[in-house]
Amino acid sequence: MTDRSYLGEFELMLLLAVIHLGDDAYGVPISRELEAHRGRSVAVGSVYAALERLEAKGLVASSLGDPTPERGGKAKRYFCITKEGLRQVHETRRVLTSLWETIPDFRLQES
Amino acid sequence: MRRREPPPLANWMLEHLPSGDCDEALGGDLLEEFQAGRSDSWYRRQVLAACLVSWTGSLRARISLLGFALVWCLPVPAWMVLCERIEHAGAVGRFWQMTEARFWPGAVAMGLTLHSTFLWAGILLFCLGHRFAGSPLRWEKIRRALLLAPLIFTPVFLVVFVLLALYWDAVFPNALLAASPLRQMADLHLLANALRVPYFVAFLGALWAAAPRPLRASQPLDAESVLTEFEPEFDTLAVLSNLAPFALRRFLVFLAAAGLVNAMIGGYLLCRLPEPHSATLASLFLRAVVHVGVGVLAGALGSWLYWKHPSSPLRDGSPGSFAPFALICAAGWVWVPPMVVFADQLSAGAALIAMIGAFVLVSGLRSATGFVFSPAQPLPSGVGYESDGLFQESLQRPRADAFGYLIAVSLYAAGAALVAHSIFPAIALLAFSAALFAWKATVPSGRSFESLEETRRAALRLGLQVIPAILVTIWALAGGAGHRDLAAHADEANAVDENSSSQKNSPKPGTGLARNGLGGYESLILWPFPEKKQLLPPILQQNSLLAPGTREPVVLRFNGEYWFVQAPQKRPGPEAHQASGTPISVDIRANNAVPLVMDAHQNLSAPVPLARCREIEVEIENRDNKAGSISLALLLTDAAAPHKQTLYLGQQPIVSTDSTHFSIKQSPVFETLRFPVPPTGSIRKFSEITVLVLPDVEHMFAAPKIAIQQFKLFPR
Numbered sequence: 001m002t003d004r005s006y007l008g009e010f011e012l013m014l015l016l017a018v019i020h021l022g023d024d025a026y027g028v029p030i031s032r033e034l035e036a037h038r039g040r041s042v043a044v045g046s047v048y049a050a051l052e053r054l055e056a057k058g059l060v061a062s063s064l065g066d067p068t069p070e071r072g073g074k075a076k077r078y079f080c081i082t083k084e085g086l087r088q089v090h091e092t093r094r095v096l097t098s099l100w101e102t103i104p105d106f107r108l109q110e111s
Numbered sequence: 112m113r114r115r116e117p118p119p120l121a122n123w124m125l126e127h128l129p130s131g132d133c134d135e136a137l138g139g140d141l142l143e144e145f146q147a148g149r150s151d152s153w154y155r156r157q158v159l160a161a162c163l164v165s166w167t168g169s170l171r172a173r174i175s176l177l178g179f180a181l182v183w184c185l186p187v188p189a190w191m192v193l194c195e196r197i198e199h200a201g202a203v204g205r206f207w208q209m210t211e212a213r214f215w216p217g218a219v220a221m222g223l224t225l226h227s228t229f230l231w232a233g234i235l236l237f238c239l240g241h242r243f244a245g246s247p248l249r250w251e252k253i254r255r256a257l258l259l260a261p262l263i264f265t266p267v268f269l270v271v272f273v274l275l276a277l278y279w280d281a282v283f284p285n286a287l288l289a290a291s292p293l294r295q296m297a298d299l300h301l302l303a304n305a306l307r308v309p310y311f312v313a314f315l316g317a318l319w320a321a322a323p324r325p326l327r328a329s330q331p332l333d334a335e336s337v338l339t340e341f342e343p344e345f346d347t348l349a350v351l352s353n354l355a356p357f358a359l360r361r362f363l364v365f366l367a368a369a370g371l372v373n374a375m376i377g378g379y380l381l382c383r384l385p386e387p388h389s390a391t392l393a394s395l396f397l398r399a400v401v402h403v404g405v406g407v408l409a410g411a412l413g414s415w416l417y418w419k420h421p422s423s424p425l426r427d428g429s430p431g432s433f434a435p436f437a438l439i440c441a442a443g444w445v446w447v448p449p450m451v452v453f454a455d456q457l458s459a460g461a462a463l464i465a466m467i468g469a470f471v472l473v474s475g476l477r478s479a480t481g482f483v484f485s486p487a488q489p490l491p492s493g494v495g496y497e498s499d500g501l502f503q504e505s506l507q508r509p510r511a512d513a514f515g516y517l518i519a520v521s522l523y524a525a526g527a528a529l530v531a532h533s534i535f536p537a538i539a540l541l542a543f544s545a546a547l548f549a550w551k552a553t554v555p556s557g558r559s560f561e562s563l564e565e566t567r568r569a570a571l572r573l574g575l576q577v578i579p580a581i582l583v584t585i586w587a588l589a590g591g592a593g594h595r596d597l598a599a600h601a602d603e604a605n606a607v608d609e610n611s612s613s614q615k616n617s618p619k620p621g622t623g624l625a626r627n628g629l630g631g632y633e634s635l636i637l638w639p640f641p642e643k644k645q646l647l648p649p650i651l652q653q654n655s656l657l658a659p660g661t662r663e664p665v666v667l668r669f670n671g672e673y674w675f676v677q678a679p680q681k682r683p684g685p686e687a688h689q690a691s692g693t694p695i696s697v698d699i700r701a702n703n704a705v706p707l708v709m710d711a712h713q714n715l716s717a718p719v720p721l722a723r724c725r726e727i728e729v730e731i732e733n734r735d736n737k738a739g740s741i742s743l744a745l746l747l748t749d750a751a752a753p754h755k756q757t758l759y760l761g762q763q764p765i766v767s768t769d770s771t772h773f774s775i776k777q778s779p780v781f782e783t784l785r786f787p788v789p790p791t792g793s794i795r796k797f798s799e800i801t802v803l804v805l806p807d808v809e810h811m812f813a814a815p816k817i818a819i820q821q822f823k824l825f826p827r
Contacts, residue, residue, distance in 0.1 A: 027140035041153075044144070045129075045161030048137050049168055064136070070146050074139030 007092045011059075013038070014050055015089050018060060018079050026065070026076040051079055059085035117145050119513075121158040129165035137161060176237070176322040180314045183233040184307040188288050189295040190229050191306055197225065223261055226268070230260040230313055237318060252321035264313035271309050362423065366414045367440050367476055373413030374406040374444040378451030381405055392585075399584035402448035403577060410444035411437045438569035439479045443472020445573070445580040452587035454538060457705070459529050462537040464583060469542035471576060473549035479565055514551050518544045532701075532812065634683035635699060637673040638691050639818075659723070661826045669819040671713035677705040695734050695779075699814040706811035711802040711819045718751065718796040719824065721758070724788045728823040729802060733765060733780045735816040738773035739809040741765045745786045747797035756794050760786040762805060765817065781820065790827065 007015065017033040018025045027044055030051075034042045054060045065076040081089075125138055141161075145154050170177065198207050211218035234256050238248050288303060289295045295303070381402055417423060418433050446468030453461035521544035528537035673694060674683055690697070694709065701707050729743060744762035748755055763784040766772050802819055 027136060028143050031140070031144075043160035043164065044137060044140050044157055045164040048161075049164045067139075068143075070143055071139035072142045074135045074142065076139060077136035 006095065007088055010050055011054060012089065012092055014047065014054065015059065015081060015085055018081050019086075019089070023078070023080075025079045030079070054085070055079075058082060059088060115146065117142060117154050118151050121151075121155045124162060125158045128162045173319065173322045176315065176318055179233075179237050179240070180311055180318075183236070183314065184311045186292075186296045187229070187307040187310045188298055188303045189292040192288065192292070192295060194222075194225055198222070223265060226264060226310075227261040230264060230310060230317070231257055233314055234260060234318060248321050256317040256321045260313050260317040263316040264309055267312045268309040271305060275305060363436075363476070366417055366436070367443075367472065369417050370410030370414040370437075370440050370444055371447065371472070374410035374447035375451055377405045377409030378402060378448040379455075381448070382452060382455045395585045395588050396581070398588055399581045402452065402584050402588075403445050403580050406448040407441045407444050410447070411441060414440065435479070435566040435569050438566065438573050439475045440472060442475050442569070442573045442576045443468050445576050446471065446583075449580060449584040449587045450538070452584060454534060456587070457532075457534050458587075459534065459537070460587065461534055462525065462529060462541045465538040466541040466545040470545040470549045473546040474553040475569070475572060477550055477553040477555060479569065514547055518548050521547070632688040634677070634680060634687040635675040636683050636687050636689045637675070637693060637697065638689065639670055639673075639693050640691055640696075661723075664728075664826065665824045667713065667715070667822045667824065669711065669713055669821055671711060673709065673711050675699055675814060676708050677701065678708065680708075693818040694814050695732060695816045695818045701812045706806075707814055709804040709806075709814050711804075713800045713802075713819075713822060714750075715798045715800070718749070718798040720796045721747070721788065721792055721794060722790050723827055724824050725827040726788055726825040727760070727786045727800070728825070729784045729786065730820040730823070731765070731782050731784065732818045732820050733767045733782055733816070734776055734818075735768055735810075736775055737768075737809055737813075737815075738770040739768060739807040740770070741768045741807065741810060741815055741817070742805040743784055744803040744805055746801040746803065747788075747794065748799040748801060749794040749796055750798045752794065757801075758789075758792040758794050758797065760788060762803075768815070768817075 013034055014030065017030045021029050021033060027047060031042050031044050031047050034047070051060060051062070055062055059082060060079045061082055062077050062079050065078055067073045067075045125141070141154060141157050144157075197203055207218060207221060210221065234253070238253050241248050282301065289298045414437060415433060418436075446464055450461050450464040450468060453459075453464060521540045525537045525540035525544065528534075528540060676683055699707070699709075727745065729745065731743070735741070742762040742764045745760040747758045747760065749757075763786065765782060765784070767776075767780040767782050800822060804815060804817065806815055
């Protein structure tokens with residue numbers, strides 16, 4: 001993976017939610033996590049679409065769980081972050097932090 | 112605790128509308144959230160969003176295909192003009208027109224090939240571009256796209272053609288394509304775009320599944336991730352058979368349908384074979400066995416070919432072998448040959464047989480393939496009976512089911528179609544309602560059709576269906592064979608007697624009745640009753656009627672023939688039934704869905720110079736008590752001319768039948784229609800007057816009770 005690819009805003013949020021949820025990261029808790037932090041609802045379909053893109057890029061991996069009755073016999077799809085995904089999250093954080101640090105006045109106003 | 116059910120329409124949309132990339136985990140997540148207390152509207156919004164995301168993702172993944180299709184379809188108007196020139200100019204044009212005149216399917220095939228060439232060239236260019244771009248398409252997919260292109264193009268082209276014809280005046284008044292090819296390519300007006308639509312749809316449809324899904328260009332990936340993305344491409348079969356139950360279900364339905372279509376083709380081809388002149392019971396039995404056997408074999412062959420096709424998900428690993436599957440489907444396919452025979456006779460029996468066959472086929476499939484269509488699922492908590500109460504009431508609310516209404520509507524529509532003599536819609540509707548009923552009413556067994564017990568059960572089921580199917584086929588062959596034979600004989604006789612004037616003597620009364628069985632008469636000739644006292648001969652004995660110096664009109668009492676035929680016949684065949692009477696004294700109606708054609712013919716003993724006749728009055732007697740729009744058209748024929756040339760004098764409406772003036776007739780109404788005669792025309796004299804009755808839909812299948820009384824020829 002090259003260093004030139006950076007994560008988008010929604011993708012970064014998703015990766016952080018997956019990291020935070022750990023072993024319990026599947027569609028429902030990820031969506032709830034995003035809703036709780038963003039303060040607005042999120043379409044589960046778009047969460048899956050973004051996660052599939054991330055999986056295609058090798059940033060997350062997924063596995064199917066057991067089907068449960070309350071889900072109509074449909075299995076959960078658990079996501080976990082890969083080493084490359086973790087590296088990209090750190091890289092994006094580093095870039096964003098360094099960018100923020102170049103704006104001292106704005107940071108003062110914020111604080 | 113009461114279990115809530117999500118909105119059924121949204122559920123259906125979630126299951127069927129998103130593209131194939133949407134997995135079941137999304138459905139499970141939505142259901143889990145819904146059970147946790149989300150509202151119906153939330154569920155609907157999520158389903159809509161999932162569909163939109165899926166569609167946009169699918170389109171975005173094929174953005175190169177969309178762009179290429181748009182660009183490739185720009186020259187379509189110029190290509191259409193070129194095709195038009197090829198079809199009508201030069202040696203190719205002459206060959207084309209000759210083929211069209213002698214064997215029209217050949218001309219249709221040539222036209223389809225010509226139009227498909229454009230699509231094939233585009234597909235090959237697209238594949239070439241992908242090869243140069245480093246992502247070559249698989250040959251199987253290219254071959255499939257080449258095959259699919261004309262199959263998609265033909266129906267779309269027909270639909271566009273019909274729509275253009277229907278709305279030409281409203282939408283395209285004075286619409287023309289540009290003059291030069293370059294301008295035609297750049298033409299973005301409605302007509303040019305309408306011509307591009309079939310090519311665009313066919314191109315996209317053919318390559319939709321073949322186009323690889325590229326990764327986003329904004330995020331370049333390394334070789335490992337590219338391999339991860341394209342890995343399923345190289346192991347599609349295993350993925351389909353193991354991970355895609357929907358694809359497996361769809362493929363099983365496709366297999367059964369392919370067999371059904373093959374059985375229909377086999378039955379249709381058998382119906383086209385010549386039939387023996389004398390049908391005995393043994394020969395009918397033999398033919399019925401052949402019909403049923405060919406139907407089953409053709410169906411099994413069609414299914415087997417797709418089962419073993421390289422793209423089949425069942426080829427490498429299937430939940431069962433082909434033999435029991437074929438036996439299960441064959442129980443339905445045996446009903447196809449008798450249905451085709453009945454349909455060939457436009458008999459309502461075809462709809463009934465189609466209903467039986469659809470029910471047997473679908474119930475067999477549903478019962479035997481329950482492990483595919485209804486896999487066992489764990490019972491949700493809170494559903495059904497609580498564990499601690501043996502006699503507790505079910506807490507599950509019965510689901511609203513729209514299938515009952517759908518079946519009822521289909522049955523009503525089929526009944527209406529039968530009443531309107533529309534056999535083929537009735538066949539489709541009854542088969543659909545029976546299939547739907549069988550699907551909902553049959554309980555899946557849950558056993559694999561690999562088991563010996565299931566194979567034995569399928570064989571027994573087939574054996575029980577074969578015997579009644581053969582009996583019904585015998586009935587169909589015995590009942591309707593005569594109609595087609597008579598029609599064929601009539602066509603042959605018409606071809607032979609095209610220029611002969613001996614038609615009047617050729618029919619042999621009564622001979623058709625003995626052979627046609629239940630089929631009725633293939634055509635009919637009515638002779639008016641002779642007048643009891645005829646003081647004046649109907650036709651004056653002179654060399655020419657309306658000779659120079661004649662001042663008074665010549666009155667000719669009608670004493671010719673009434674002809675009743677059905678298209679494509681133009682005149683009664685040699686075995687037409689002949690009887691005395693007029694359309695007023697007898698009831699004549701079609702016993703199939705082919706409209707009746709009625710006309711009256713009056714031969715004159717001496718020719719009348721066209722220049723001497725100013726006008727012809729036709730006096731009719733109208734006793735028809737069905738409102739509608741009926742017109743009479745008049746044709747003058749010169750029987751002595753080499754090709755029996757005719758002159759059309761136009762048509763006049765019968766006012767006493769028209770709905771605006773209509774009233775129930777207690778007594779006959781006499782009406783006179785006037786036809787002006789031009790002094791010159793394609794003939795110089797005429798010796799025969801033909802009155803064509805042009806009925807509306809209400810009178811198409813029952814001859815109107817209108818008789819010709821007399822003609823009055825006015826001198827000029």
